[in-house]
Amino acid sequence: MSLPPDPRSFGVYVHWPFCRSKCPYCDFNSHVRDKIEADAWEHGLTASLTRQKARFDAEGLGNRSVSSIFFGGGTPSLMPPRLVGSVIDTIARLWPLAAGAEISLEANPTSAEAENFAGYASAGVNRLSIGVQALEKNALGFLGRTHDPDEARRAIALAAKHFQRFSFDLIYARPGQSVAAWEAELRQALDLAVGHLSLYQLTIEPGTAFYGAHARGDFALPDDALAGDLYEATQALLTAAGLPAYEISNHAKPGQESRHNLLYWRYGDYLGVGPGAHGRLTLDDGTPLGHKLATRAQKVPETWLAALEAGEDGLTEVDPVAVPDRLTELTMMGLRLAEGVPLARYLRETGLRPDASLDAAGLSRMIEGGFLAQTDTHLTATAAGRQRLNALLTQILPEDVPA
Ligand code: SF4
Numbered sequence: 001m002s003l004p005p006d007p008r009s010f011g012v013y014v015h016w017p018f019c020r021s022k023c024p025y026c027d028f029n030s031h032v033r034d035k036i037e038a039d040a041w042e043h044g045l046t047a048s049l050t051r052q053k054a055r056f057d058a059e060g061l062g063n064r065s066v067s068s069i070f071f072g073g074g075t076p077s078l079m080p081p082r083l084v085g086s087v088i089d090t091i092a093r094l095w096p097l098a099a100g101a102e103i104s105l106e107a108n109p110t111s112a113e114a115e116n117f118a119g120y121a122s123a124g125v126n127r128l129s130i131g132v133q134a135l136e137k138n139a140l141g142f143l144g145r146t147h148d149p150d151e152a153r154r155a156i157a158l159a160a161k162h163f164q165r166f167s168f169d170l171i172y173a174r175p176g177q178s179v180a181a182w183e184a185e186l187r188q189a190l191d192l193a194v195g196h197l198s199l200y201q202l203t204i205e206p207g208t209a210f211y212g213a214h215a216r217g218d219f220a221l222p223d224d225a226l227a228g229d230l231y232e233a234t235q236a237l238l239t240a241a242g243l244p245a246y247e248i249s250n251h252a253k254p255g256q257e258s259r260h261n262l263l264y265w266r267y268g269d270y271l272g273v274g275p276g277a278h279g280r281l282t283l284d285d286g287t288p289l290g291h292k293l294a295t296r297a298q299k300v301p302e303t304w305l306a307a308l309e310a311g312e313d314g315l316t317e318v319d320p321v322a323v324p325d326r327l328t329e330l331t332m333m334g335l336r337l338a339e340g341v342p343l344a345r346y347l348r349e350t351g352l353r354p355d356a357s358l359d360a361a362g363l364s365r366m367i368e369g370g371f372l373a374q375t376d377t378h379l380t381a382t383a384a385g386r387q388r389l390n391a392l393l394t395q396i397l398p399e400d401v402p403a
Helices: 038-058 081-094 117-123 137-142 149-162 179-192 209-215 224-240 259-265 301-309 323-334 343-350 360-368 383-387 389-396
Strands: 009-016 065-073 097-107 127-133 165-172 196-201 245-247 250-252 270-273 278-283 291-297 315-320 372-374 378-381
Touching: 009 259, 009 278, 038 081, 038 270, 038 291, 038 301, 065 081, 065 259, 081 097, 081 117, 097 117, 097 259, 117 149, 127 149, 137 149, 149 165, 165 179, 179 196, 179 224, 196 224, 224 245, 224 383, 259 270, 259 323, 270 291, 323 343, 323 389, 343 378, 360 372, 360 389, 383 389
Parallel strands: 009 065, 009 270, 065 097, 097 127, 127 165, 165 196
Antiparallel strands: 196 250, 245 250, 270 278, 278 291, 291 315, 372 378
16 A cells, blocks of 8 residues: 555546536536537547647656546546547547556436446446545535435445446535534445445535635534544544555555546556646656656636647646655655654655755644654654644744755
8 A cells, every 4th residue: 555656657537527416515627517518528538638648758757657647527427438438438549557457436326327337347447536525415405415325325336236346435524413413424334335435524615616615604514522522533443344545545455546537646656637737747768766746737628629720738837846746745644644754755745855945843743742653664644643644744844945
């Protein structure tokens, strides 16, 4: 579980930006449209992949294989299976696909989309992540979801039929939710899960419908003490069931972790395609650390598609990531993981060990306080540290890092 990312491979993230409706808590790049031209999107995604390969090959991407593909959104289960297959085939034509590459797709559990599951499996998808969000009818209504609990259960059963590996998401710390009620819902979830669950606390993000409603006092979230109790109850129940947290919100049986998401948290390389998609690529410029680029695609779907039709690659930002930012990103992502950050990764990203690049006094304070642990090989946030990771990071990330 704790090997650093293989520098000879990278992941590909494909963003499908459309949803049937906008959920009130959602701040993802998702849009509701009456009609979507699948052929135009197939052309756009194919062209963006092909042009990004040409662009980054010229800058030293090298002959690397693709270790994982992730279709995220939006609602990728609105994509016709034929389109999903075409994107997978294009990626496999442009780069070698590593043996056993993980190919994941996010799905919503409505019946119409669940019917596509067999088609996705035939197209090459080998892992499904289902946006269940709640197993209680009233909670689904509050969250603005269009499925009911029975539909969610049917979609999970269908996923189990077609995929050896699947996961589903739940959102907790909802208004009025007691620890006992959440534990009962979690037990139902554990009866349905095979090896992976993503369990997110409800947060209120600016720009969402919930943001205004919460500000108006339409509902209240659990206070910090109750939120802490809900988190602790989650950890206890999932650990006892053999699915400990391998990341703040993600639980898996050993070996069932999401390999694509591990790539992000281990600060590996990934190419992003589709509106608003981000990428991180380390290019070989002959220096020990290489040249890291952050990419971001045009966010608005129609503008992205028009750029592709005009012969562009859809990227609006391609910026070098300086060494101080590499230190910050590696630390922020890696400390989310129970395994922590291998010290060798600090050397590869910054040329320095963490005690020579992070704030030494802050590091000592956090270790003495029981929020961080450092061994000969890893820097790790403890369970207490992961629960308050943002505060921890402010203590150890220096303002000035040697470049
Ligand atoms: S289905 Fe997912 S991406 Fe779409 S609006 Fe709801 S939460 Fe956002």
